[in-house]
Amino acid sequence: MPRMGDQRWSCQSCTRCCRDLVVHLFEQDRERIDKHGWRDRLQVAPYVRLGRGWVLNKREDGACVFLDENGLCSIHVQQGADAKPFACRLYPFSVRPVRQGWQVSLRLDCPSAAASKGESLDRAGGWLGQLLNKHEMPHRFRKDSADFRRGLPATAEEIEALQTRLLRWVKDPSRSMNDKVVGAARLTTTLTEAKLEKIRGPRFAELLDLLSSALPTEIASQPQPPHSRQRGMLRQLAFAHAEHLNLAQMRAGLVTQWHHRWRQLRYARRFRKGVGLVPRPPNATRDPTFADVESVSPARDQIQEIESLLLRYVLGRLTGQSVFGEGYYGWPILTGLPALWLSIATAGWWARYHAAADDRPVISLADVATAIGMVDRAASRLPILGAMPERIRINYLLRDDGVARLVCAYAFLDDTK
Numbered sequence: 001m002p003r004m005g006d007q008r009w010s011c012q013s014c015t016r017c018c019r020d021l022v023v024h025l026f027e028q029d030r031e032r033i034d035k036h037g038w039r040d041r042l043q044v045a046p047y048v049r050l051g052r053g054w055v056l057n058k059r060e061d062g063a064c065v066f067l068d069e070n071g072l073c074s075i076h077v078q079q080g081a082d083a084k085p086f087a088c089r090l091y092p093f094s095v096r097p098v099r100q101g102w103q104v105s106l107r108l109d110c111p112s113a114a115a116s117k118g119e120s121l122d123r124a125g126g127w128l129g130q131l132l133n134k135h136e137m138p139h140r141f142r143k144d145s146a147d148f149r150r151g152l153p154a155t156a157e158e159i160e161a162l163q164t165r166l167l168r169w170v171k172d173p174s175r176s177m178n179d180k181v182v183g184a185a186r187l188t189t190t191l192t193e194a195k196l197e198k199i200r201g202p203r204f205a206e207l208l209d210l211l212s213s214a215l216p217t218e219i220a221s222q223p224q225p226p227h228s229r230q231r232g233m234l235r236q237l238a239f240a241h242a243e244h245l246n247l248a249q250m251r252a253g254l255v256t257q258w259h260h261r262w263r264q265l266r267y268a269r270r271f272r273k274g275v276g277l278v279p280r281p282p283n284a285t286r287d288p289t290f291a292d293v294e295s296v297s298p299a300r301d302q303i304q305e306i307e308s309l310l311l312r313y314v315l316g317r318l319t320g321q322s323v324f325g326e327g328y329y330g331w332p333i334l335t336g337l338p339a340l341w342l343s344i345a346t347a348g349w350w351a352r353y354h355a356a357a358d359d360r361p362v363i364s365l366a367d368v369a370t371a372i373g374m375v376d377r378a379a380s381r382l383p384i385l386g387a388m389p390e391r392i393r394i395n396y397l398l399r400d401d402g403v404a405r406l407v408c409a410y411a412f413l414d415d416t417k
């Protein structure tokens with residue numbers, strides 16, 4: 001299980017996942033649906049083809065065909081929770097095979113998870129284990145090793161040493177989340193510049209201790225504002241996080257169609273330039289300009305709640321092992337870690353976007369929750385984020401204190417108050 005501090009979760013039946021997500025089915029799921037005659041009862045196909053697999057069908061408004069007029073799942077109401085498809089029972093958790101079993105992650109795109117409502121996360125481990133056993137999930141473990149950088153494998157002890165220092169730093173309650181992320185970003189940048197091939201094993205742990213002890217001094221010097229190229233790259237990263245297709249678009253093979261690619265390319269260019277209206281992402285109602293987004297100020301209220309959400313996001317990613325290696329597109333540690341810190345700046349940009357789209361001059365907790373949900377949902381799931389251009393972008397932003405600059409420029413909270 002991820003170790004996310006005081007994280008809680010219980011389903012609040014908001015139905016967001018029943019509307020937003022595409023639910024992939026196992027053969028057992030389809031057999032159960034067929035056995036109970038749902039095709040006749042619904043008068044519509046309960047599941048449809050998507051590529052080589054099958055997914056739950058959707059209505060025109062995007063809702064799952066099983067969602068009834070009372071906002072409840074028909075399978076759950078009529079046959080009980082155990083009869084629901086595996087993916088519906090698992091969400092908002094996701095699992096990945098690791099050497100000793102399954103690594104669980106909690107997805108913060110579920111509003112209840114983002115707001116930390118319900119039972120302590122510790123209680124979920126038992127029923128998740130039963131669910132995995134019952135469904136006989138194929139355990140296709142590949143490897144749990146990772147490279148520092150290409151061609152320089154890290155040992156399990158070195159990964160553990162790095163993770164321990166980072167966790168200790170981000171959990172320290174005496175510092176703001178912004179300082180923690182800036183410090184962690186600078187530590188990561190220093191590691192990318194170090195000759196790690198010569199600093200291995202215990203010496204690597206010593207280096208980490210040395211760098212960790214220097215972090216309070218590191219964060220004392222505030223990063224400069226990012227220059228225009230760094231901002232442009234951050235906006236492109238923000239655009240990449242927003243790619244979201246609904247089921248109808250996926251089935252139509254939109255992602256492979258030239259006009260979709262052409263439009264994405266044009267939008268990516270507009271994000272890089274940062275001039276004029278922001279191309280509208282899915283579910284947005286109003287188009288703010290890029291200048292409107294930049295003019296939004298950090299949050300002033302519900303500071304503790306925002307700090308808690310950011311901390312839970314970072315802890316979830318670090319302890320859920322979804323930052324590098326098999327947990328993150330097979331990326332090396334020293335590319336995956338900066339991607340994590342940059343995802344926070346990306347969320348800061350999207351939180352500003354949501355405030356600007358709502359004509360508000362200041363970020364709210366709801367903006368932060370939406371933005372963190374978006375980056376958390378995208379991380380390790382959107383193929384575009386694992387592509388070569390993203391790695392090149394991240395390597396560029398590692399130079400000239402770019403990561404720390406962007407984290408500060410798009411901070412959720414104003415540390416100077």
Ligand code: SF4
Nearest residue numbers: 011012014015017110
């Ligand atoms: S999004 Fe979360 S709270 Fe809402 S119905 Fe799905 S699991 Fe429940």
